[in-house]
Amino acid sequence: MMKIGFVGLGNMGAPMARNLLKAGHALQVFDVSASALQTLVEAGAQAAASPKAAATDVEYVMTMLPAAAHVRSVLTGDDGVLAGIARGVTIVDSSTIDPASVKAFAALAQQQGNAFVDAPVSGGTGGAVAGTLTFMVGGSASDYERVKPVLSGMGRNIVHCGDTGTGQVAKICNNLVLGITMAGVAEGMALGEALGIDPQVLAGIMNTSTGRCWSSDTCNPFPGVIGSAPASRGYTGGFGTDLMLKDLGLATDAAKLARQPVFLGALAQQLYQAMSTDGAGKLDFSAVIKLYRREADAA
Amino acid sequence: MMKIGFVGLGNMGAPMARNLLKAGHALQVFDVSASALQTLVEAGAQAAASPKAAATDVEYVMTMLPAAAHVRSVLTGDDGVLAGIARGVTIVDSSTIDPASVKAFAALAQQQGNAFVDAPVSGGTGGAVAGTLTFMVGGSASDYERVKPVLSGMGRNIVHCGDTGTGQVAKICNNLVLGITMAGVAEGMALGEALGIDPQVLAGIMNTSTGRCWSSDTCNPFPGVIGSAPASRGYTGGFGTDLMLKDLGLATDAAKLARQPVFLGALAQQLYQAMSTDGAGKLDFSAVIKLYRREADAA
Amino acid sequence: MMKIGFVGLGNMGAPMARNLLKAGHALQVFDVSASALQTLVEAGAQAAASPKAAATDVEYVMTMLPAAAHVRSVLTGDDGVLAGIARGVTIVDSSTIDPASVKAFAALAQQQGNAFVDAPVSGGTGGAVAGTLTFMVGGSASDYERVKPVLSGMGRNIVHCGDTGTGQVAKICNNLVLGITMAGVAEGMALGEALGIDPQVLAGIMNTSTGRCWSSDTCNPFPGVIGSAPASRGYTGGFGTDLMLKDLGLATDAAKLARQPVFLGALAQQLYQAMSTDGAGKLDFSAVIKLYRREADAA
């Protein structure tokens, strides 16, 4: 069992840390929210006064934060992880951030003898609680082997994606495809409704044909088609539109840096932006179908 | 066993007619190509001199034609099906055409006591030869029950989609989603390549995650990722770009009539148009990835 | 002075016919609306019982109709223009329709010794009343010379665009650019507002810089920027969204036939479609800015 510093106890980080405790690890935790910190202490973790304190005298450091700016500050601040960590300790960042930042952080860590491994997740808060997340790991083969036992306490699939940064690349590219696919299914379902086919029948055909996809057979955006989908409970409780918007922003930014066109991705980003601007940012991203359905139909 | 008139013996119609012969039906066939006609005669069909002749004294009429204009002419010409058919005989059209034309043809047929059932297919020439097509049937419940035994000689799944025209709606909406999804996967795979992840690894992650779709796990556009996909044999032998372009044209036209926006579908149509304009119309539609991959990478 | 048959007395056709009367021509008029007919009779025209009757014993025939289907019916019906017209009489169609239909109609007219000239207009109902329309004429040089004196009674600029159909091509291409430009200006003005610049200042800079265009300096979509623009009177009284939608439909259809990509035009069409679907089809097309402005800002 390991001694692990854990920074970032939000909706995702808190249940992940809890699962590490359940797996028998000792945790030094830090978060800017005192109540988030307190909850983990009650679960058996030791509170730290700063990222630096959390990273002091541990074998691993995990971070789970909203954006690259937070990771930078947690790493490089005066009270940051890099100020507290011992030489040779590995930092695993499960935040979803841009690959270029990952490389910059890895270079900083490398300078003082630490590996920095990107390991963003899929599976959402449900997977975080259940310990069934997928981790997409970027780093050397030995980094991967070293972090795998720790990550196995929080997830089911620990996939090695390649060198530093490729964990983020995998996540960003998957979610680019997801954002496009969901909006595409929304277009197809709404068009079918307008043309008079039963949505259940249409989904049934797509799901056994070439239109088959997760956005249709598991998370279909049309209410009632898939009972367990967010669409069937008022678009609550899934993957929020603003999170999809963040990931499409990462994808189009990465594409810009790589000088790579992303026609549909850029347009899908605008569609989710229009939703968010209209106040639907907290709804599951499958609510994008509201852009297509007439209000009378959708009522 | 039935006596069936069959009009349209192209890449799809010929093997479909052949399977009806194998199933024991008697066929009166017509095509504008004498050689196409001759081949079916050698397989046991009786040649007819016109659509009218093919439709005379039969229990069913099947048509399989390139576009609505051909169906109109085959039905309503002086030597057309409606001039030869007996009252009460059902016409089954497996062409992919717009739902509005289907309704117009059904009204014409109705006037002289014939049912007109739309039954477009998916499964391609492979499915036509193997007799494993999916038929999407639009018509009344009794129409469906009546045509099912005939269609079963040519396909595996005979799906009732609803009233007249909904067979076409199902096909068009599925292919709208397909056209968007494939271009979306192409964007994601090409972006991943540009950002340095192994395409095989990226596809593996998508196929077990939320980006999962037929366009990724069965027909992935990146060469070598799926051995049996057209991408792995030079984009030959699948679903041609010009056919996808035709179906997206039907989808955006139907959307226009229904006053329904299709943002991504309209953009995807332009992407396949750009491919086709550049001379790639005969390649499998997954070749859309060539719009995204740098020539040096793709070489 | 000429004897002219005139078919189609709607918002555009009625004032155009009135101006021909003012110019001293004798008119035989037809419309499906008895009241429209009556109004022209009171202005001095002679009522005809059918397009055929209107076209009988005249030197020119003018048509001004909503769409190609109406032109086809008015020309080729049993009581149509082609049934009544004498050999050698020229038909001038000022409807906005697709170039392919123009060519088909011209071929039909040619078979019985009549020239068919396309002459769509710009300038709207205001220009029709004031007699200041622009006519875009497609036809031979001699056709152009022959129709010019008649058209001069209704418009200020009579432009020869080239062979049959190019009048429509000019109109369609101009309005394709217009539809894109207006939505582009709407995006720029709404972004500027969101970023805190005074809309008047922003428009002033664009109008003296490279963003300068009719959609900015004459018909700016931001309320109050141009006092005489529809935006400054609740988006009433200009060029209706549904008319722009019709013209973008003609443009993307023509592009499809010509196998020509129109990326921005196809997307702009969807934006106006979304407006129209939401019930804004009768507003001036500059109301497209409502898709971009937050409700609180726009209130």
Next chain:
Amino acid sequence: MMKIGFVGLGNMGAPMARNLLKAGHALQVFDVSASALQTLVEAGAQAAASPKAAATDVEYVMTMLPAAAHVRSVLTGDDGVLAGIARGVTIVDSSTIDPASVKAFAALAQQQGNAFVDAPVSGGTGGAVAGTLTFMVGGSASDYERVKPVLSGMGRNIVHCGDTGTGQVAKICNNLVLGITMAGVAEGMALGEALGIDPQVLAGIMNTSTGRCWSSDTCNPFPGVIGSAPASRGYTGGFGTDLMLKDLGLATDAAKLARQPVFLGALAQQLYQAMSTDGAGKLDFSAVIKLYRREADAA
């Protein structure tokens, strides 16, 4: 006459600095390129060893740099402007950068008693040499009055856009509209060509009608239509595609921060990206028409 520190002597900065010398000002100049520095020294400027040195003991500081990262480094580096400048001296930045960075830089400058004014330009290298640039100035009314005499030595129009950052907003919004408009005109001209109208005739109609815009009447993308346009000299010497791509990137980034959709802008960005990826980044941005014209037509 003033003593001015000037940092950034590239294609734009060098002629701007030269014009300040001609106007009688004394200049302390800095650039990372020794040869660029030497050229200005020969024109009468005094070389400085660093931005700090250039900013020491002057009445104004001008900066003209490629991107926000350069401005940040020139301002805040150990040898930067803020380390050398006296209290009360105004910094005028004519770089094109994002409004958020402007506000951050202004806050830094403010802390040590300096005003930071954004004053991006339009007019290109031609306008920089001729001294006919337009300056879009963001800052207080008194800032504007203070910098106007200096900027008048380099430009013809010195426009006050509003508070700090609005100079950039004006430039970004204008160029967003410009990027869309040019691609729109390219679509319209290429479609017209494919449909058989003479490009000169089509442009003539657009330029006297509602399609009128700078991208059509001054910089038409079709070769030969406007003799003085880059299109008529092989797309050389205008506003480079990569610069348009940079500005559209600033626009879509600013829109993302402001939570504002930019449908056409995001798509236009991808079109210029596709051009640039294909190696056309140095051509005038009107070369976007190459995406639409068939090679045989364009040859």
